[in-house]
Amino acid sequence: MNVVGIDVGGTSIKIGVVNQKGRILKKVSVAINPKEPGLTALSRLAKTINSFKKTYHVKGVGIGVPGILDLSRGEVLFSSTTLNSWHSINIVKTLTNLTHLKVVLNNDANVATLAEAHFGKYKNKETLILLTLGTGVGGGIISRRKLFMGNKGQGAELGHISIDIHGRRCGCGRHGCLEAYASATALINDTKKILKKYPNSLLKNKKLNGKIIWDAYRKKDLAASIVIRNYIYYLGEGILNYCIIFRPDVILLTGGIANAGNLLLKPLREYVKKNHDGISGTAPVLLDFASLKYDSGIIGAASLVL
Amino acid sequence: MNVVGIDVGGTSIKIGVVNQKGRILKKVSVAINPKEPGLTALSRLAKTINSFKKTYHVKGVGIGVPGILDLSRGEVLFSSTTLNSWHSINIVKTLTNLTHLKVVLNNDANVATLAEAHFGKYKNKETLILLTLGTGVGGGIISRRKLFMGNKGQGAELGHISIDIHGRRCGCGRHGCLEAYASATALINDTKKILKKYPNSLLKNKKLNGKIIWDAYRKKDLAASIVIRNYIYYLGEGILNYCIIFRPDVILLTGGIANAGNLLLKPLREYVKKNHDGISGTAPVLLDFASLKYDSGIIGAASLVL
Numbered sequence: 001m002n003v004v005g006i007d008v009g010g011t012s013i014k015i016g017v018v019n020q021k022g023r024i025l026k027k028v029s030v031a032i033n034p035k036e037p038g039l040t041a042l043s044r045l046a047k048t049i050n051s052f053k054k055t056y057h058v059k060g061v062g063i064g065v066p067g068i069l070d071l072s073r074g075e076v077l078f079s080s081t082t083l084n085s086w087h088s089i090n091i092v093k094t095l096t097n098l099t100h101l102k103v104v105l106n107n108d109a110n111v112a113t114l115a116e117a118h119f120g121k122y123k124n125k126e127t128l129i130l131l132t133l134g135t136g137v138g139g140g141i142i143s144r145r146k147l148f149m150g151n152k153g154q155g156a157e158l159g160h161i162s163i164d165i166h167g168r169r170c171g172c173g174r175h176g177c178l179e180a181y182a183s184a185t186a187l188i189n190d191t192k193k194i195l196k197k198y199p200n201s202l203l204k205n206k207k208l209n210g211k212i213i214w215d216a217y218r219k220k221d222l223a224a225s226i227v228i229r230n231y232i233y234y235l236g237e238g239i240l241n242y243c244i245i246f247r248p249d250v251i252l253l254t255g256g257i258a259n260a261g262n263l264l265l266k267p268l269r270e271y272v273k274k275n276h277d278g279i280s281g282t283a284p285v286l287l288d289f290a291s292l293k294y295d296s297g298i299i300g301a302a303s304l305v306l
Numbered sequence: 307m308n309v310v311g312i313d314v315g316g317t318s319i320k321i322g323v324v325n326q327k328g329r330i331l332k333k334v335s336v337a338i339n340p341k342e343p344g345l346t347a348l349s350r351l352a353k354t355i356n357s358f359k360k361t362y363h364v365k366g367v368g369i370g371v372p373g374i375l376d377l378s379r380g381e382v383l384f385s386s387t388t389l390n391s392w393h394s395i396n397i398v399k400t401l402t403n404l405t406h407l408k409v410v411l412n413n414d415a416n417v418a419t420l421a422e423a424h425f426g427k428y429k430n431k432e433t434l435i436l437l438t439l440g441t442g443v444g445g446g447i448i449s450r451r452k453l454f455m456g457n458k459g460q461g462a463e464l465g466h467i468s469i470d471i472h473g474r475r476c477g478c479g480r481h482g483c484l485e486a487y488a489s490a491t492a493l494i495n496d497t498k499k500i501l502k503k504y505p506n507s508l509l510k511n512k513k514l515n516g517k518i519i520w521d522a523y524r525k526k527d528l529a530a531s532i533v534i535r536n537y538i539y540y541l542g543e544g545i546l547n548y549c550i551i552f553r554p555d556v557i558l559l560t561g562g563i564a565n566a567g568n569l570l571l572k573p574l575r576e577y578v579k580k581n582h583d584g585i586s587g588t589a590p591v592l593l594d595f596a597s598l599k600y601d602s603g604i605i606g607a608a609s610l611v612l
Contacts, residue, residue: 068588077587127456143449150433150553151589160585161547164482165469165540172585174546176470234471240480241467245551247456279466279478281383282374283457 002056003305004049004101006063007111007297008032010080015048016295017056018302022119024295025056038086039094046098053099060102061095062304064111064297071153074105104304106153108132108297112290113140113156114147115300116252121291127248130290131158133235134255137179141246159183163237181234184210184256191227198223214260232264236271243278243285254290265289308362309611310355310407312369313417313603314338316386321354322601323362324608328425330601331362344392345400352404359405366408367401368610370417370603377459380411410610412459414438414603418596419446419462420453421606422558427597433554436596437464439541439563443485447552465489469543487540490516490562497533504529520566538570542577549584549591560596571595 002025007014009032016027028048032041052058065086067079074092076083095103106114113130117123128142139158141148148155159179160172167176180186188208195201201223202216216224239251257264269287272278277285292299308331313320315338322333334354338347358364371392373385380398382389401409412420419436423429434448445464447454454461465485466478473482486492494514501507507529508522522530545557563570575593578584583591598605 068585070589127461143454144452146450148449148552151555151591152553154585154588155433155551155553157550157553157585160550161467162543163468163471164473165543166472167470174581174584237468237471244463244466245461246454247458247461247463249457275480278480279374279460279463282460283376285457 001059003302004052004058004061005298005300005302005304006045006061007108007301008063008065008083009108009297010066010082013045014295014298015045015052016298016302017052017058018299018306020306022115022299022302022306024298026052027295027298032082034082034084036085038089041085042089042091042094043098046095049095049099049101053101058101060104060305061099062104062106062111062301062306063091063095064106064108064301064304065091066108068157069105069107069153071105071149073152102305106147106301106304107138109138109158110140110147110153110156111300111304112254112292112296113142113300114303115292115296116290117142117145117147118303118306119292119299120252122250122252122286122288125249127246129158129242129246129248129251131239131242131251131253132255133182133184133253133257135183135185137177137183143246158242161238161241163234163241178234178238182231182238182257187213187227187231187257190230191223194223194227210256211259214263218263228263232267232271236268236275239268239272239287240275240278243272247283248285250286250288252288252290254296258289261289307365309608310358310364310367311604311606311608311610312351312367313414313607314369314371314389315414315603316372316388319351320601320604321351321358322604322608323358323364324605324612326612328421328605328608328612330604332358333601333604338388340388340390342391344395347391348395348397348400349404352401355401355405355407359407364407366410366611367405368410368412368417368607368612369397369401370412370414370607370610371397372414374463375411375413375459377411377455379458408611412453412607412610413444415444415464416446416453416459416462417606417610418560418598418602419448419606420609421598421602422596423448423451423453424609424612425598425605426558428556428558428592428594431555433552435464435548435552435554435557437545437548437557437559438561439488439490439559440561441489441491443483443489449552464548467544467547469540469547484540484544488537488544488563492540493519493533493537493563496536497529500529500533516562517565520569524569534569538573538577542574542581545574545578545593546581546584549578553589554591556592556594558594558596560602564595567595
């Protein structure tokens with residue numbers, strides 16, 4: 001028996017048929033048109049699902065959407081502007097009515113976490129934390145091998161804990177959120193700031209993105225080194241907080257920043273070890289990258305129903 | 307069928323027979339002698355349990371111990387000095403051998419959390435967080451109506467998340483732990499500091515404890531007001547972090563600081579509401595005191611086996 005997994009991204013929607021082993025049997029990608037009414041977009045999605053049903057035995061649909069949802073009502077509450085037209089639509093009910101299948105909704109970070117928990121290198125761990133380090137910082141929690149939800153599925157907003165209550169103002173309104181220090185956005189902003197003091201940096205007058213900054217760090221550029229050292233410190237402190245709260249078996253990193261590979265992972269592991277995984281003498285916490293890459297959104301969404 | 311609940315405190319051990327409804331049928335209290343070898347203390351405990359077995363039908367023993375434990379080995383790793391002699395003893399195995407009963411160990415904060423989850427005012431909530439505000443700050447997590455454990459049962463050290471990575475040094479070695487701001491110890495230290503600037507305070511030259519400070523606050527003493535206002539801010543920020551991570555149904559406060567009653571609860575609730583329970587638009591989080599008082603240690607320990 002197979003499941004349809006839907007990964008709603010910022011610009012496109014990926015839809016796949018996934019089998020019990022997490023293998024994708026068929027997939028298609030459709031563009032998001034921000035001006036299209038949400039109900040029309042959902043009926044386009046339903047058509048694709050229904051066409052899959054002709055070829056594959058499908059028992060349900062899992063759908064992952066970025067933003068803050070209200071799972072008790074099957075709705076998107078906040079998300080990027082491209083999904084504005086989806087707000088206040090009961091996605092679960094709408095898709096159920098149009099496909100006559102069981103539909104389960106969750107947010108993208110939770111879905112990526114489920115993909116790792118079911119089909120990743122560290123599958124079947126009792127306690128697993130995933131941090132997505134991209135434009136923002138998100139996360140998901142596996143506890144007793146199940147996805148942690150919280151009220152209305154609104155738990156695990158792991159980017160918005162404050163690690164410095166007197167610190168930077170975050171987009172969410174609080175001060176010192178992990179996202180304000182450990183997102184790719186924060187890394188770029190920090191680099192912009194420091195470049196004023198380092199006119200000879202390789203990064204001067206470059207259009208900045210994460211990759212360019214890590215490349216300069218690899219070449220031992222001083223400005224990049226200072227920014228990355230601070231980045232490791234901030235992210236490391238956030239990770240120590242999650243070691244202390246959850247004492248997980250493993251913490252996995254994903255998102256654009258994870259492309260830095262060992263340039264990030266090695267010093268981050270050292271920082272966490274040097275600080276005794278949060279509390280001296282307690283069980284060590286494995287720190288690694290998520291193992292599933294581009295299709296983790298489809299596979300994770302499918303895992304909601306598998 | 308009944309259960310024996312054992313609450314190991316700093317100076318005494320309370321042992322009770324508890325029925326399925328969480329009612330204590332019989333209880334005794336024995337002093338802790340820090341010089342007594344751990345094995346001797348445990349065999350005294352076992353004698354009491356075995357004497358209960360003569361009168362009551364007992365199916366198991368739950369035991370709550372302060373400190374950091376290794377539940378995979380049934381041992382205390384770190385705790386207050388009074389329990390030094392218990393370290394490196396497999397408490398579970400020792401008591402099982404001496405009583406021929408099923409024995410379950412956990413730490414005191416987890417046990418207090420279980421008591422609330424099973425028998426408190428907010429019993430049966432899906433997601434519940436308990437914070438103990440005493441000499442230190444501890445905590446427990448209920449997720450999907452079960453106690454969250456983490457690796458070796460070492461999760462939920464909720465007092466040691468950093469809310470200010472550049473902030474105060476905590477006893478644990480980190481900077482800015484919630485415990486360094488929101489424990490009774492921190493409240494007393496903060497008061498001592500501020501009194502240097504307020505020679506006319508009601509608190510000047512008093513031997514300080516939590517109660518005296520809250521009493522001065524009630525009488526509108528300026529120094530106490532400043533300290534308490536900061537205390538609400540620190541604790542409020544810690545609570546916002548836990549709202550964001552868990553989006554729990556309820557966060558309960560217990561420990562000595564909870565005796566401040568509405569002097570604490572009212573402004574704290576206002577602070578959390580003013581900050582949108584962490585993230586604007588998400589489900590509100592109830593904030594209240596734990597409802598079980600002095601016997602929650604016995605009842606919670608019993609809940610480990612009930």
